[in-house]
Amino acid sequence: MRHPKPHPLFEIATERLPRRKAVTICGGVLCTDGIVLCADTQETIGGYSKTDTSKIRSFHSNVFTLSMTGSCDDADYLEQAFQEIVQACADVCDPTKGRAPTWNEINGKLQTVCTDFFTTHLLPLAPTPQDRPEISIILAIVVPPNVMCKVIRARGTTFLTSQAYHFTGIGSDVADQLYKKLFTSSLPMQQTAGLAIHILGHVKRTVAYCGGNSDIFLLRYSDGDYLHIPTAEARRLEEVYAAYDFEAHHNLANKIITSAPQDAQLVGFVRPQSTSPPLTSGTSVQEP
Secondary structure (H helix, E strand, C coil), X not given: CCCCCCXXXXXXXXXXXXXXXXCCEEEEEEECCEEEEEEECEXXXXXXXXXXXXXXXXXXXXXXXXXXXXXXXXXXXXXHXXXXXXXXXXXXXXXXXXXXXXXXXXXXXXXXXXXXXHHHHHHHHCCCHHHCCCEEEEEEEEEXXXXXXXXXXXXCXXXXXXXXXXXXXXXXXXXHHHHHHHCCCCCCHHHHHHHHHHHHHHHHHHCCCCCCCEEEEEEEXXXXXXXXXXXXXXXXXXXXXXXXXXXXXXXXXXHHHCCCCHHHCCCCCCCCCCCXXXXXXXXXXXXX
């Protein structure tokens, strides 16, 4: 005679830890004298908890300077990608080779490590893009003195060099529209940094999952040095530019409402044609 198995006294429910999401706004902008790299600092955990962390990493040598930032559905993958890129930079600058690497060698090494990271760590997770973490990295590279200055976006198997700028992250569409309105040509780093602070501030106020402080790094074309704008100064300028933005919209509203020029005033109305059949004589609307 077979007896039923006893029921367990308790069950252990297993659940994956919530992922750290670096859904963000970050970008790199070419200047007349270098590159401005910028990113917010908000990181979301599990969709409900927010932390503050820097999303910019740098590598500096006597050959070239590289700073990078990026966005990913899982921040652990982004951090690992940063580490592998830094190791690739150290390998290509290995002093035992007896010579400095060429630009083609630097560019090829970076493209290889970014592509290999995607095919090794992300592509095997799922056959379709919506089922695996999406990672996008922006690389800012300066080869001094005044040799090479590039902004590159690595996403999937693509490796795109821009002649002006790259933005990525959940707020990139808003940042892209603002850039096209504010920039008519390449500007010096100081002015570009101010506009980058304004763009990040606007995105953080209007796009979900973007927030925290604004990290701003400057890479000089002349000597490869990289500088950081203090967080308190970036926050102060962000508040000043937000006040400018509000004042500009307030002035526009006043012009439209009270003192619009003749060519900007609404002068006529047109009754739209009805698509409903007319009521016949003797009909009326009945109350329910």
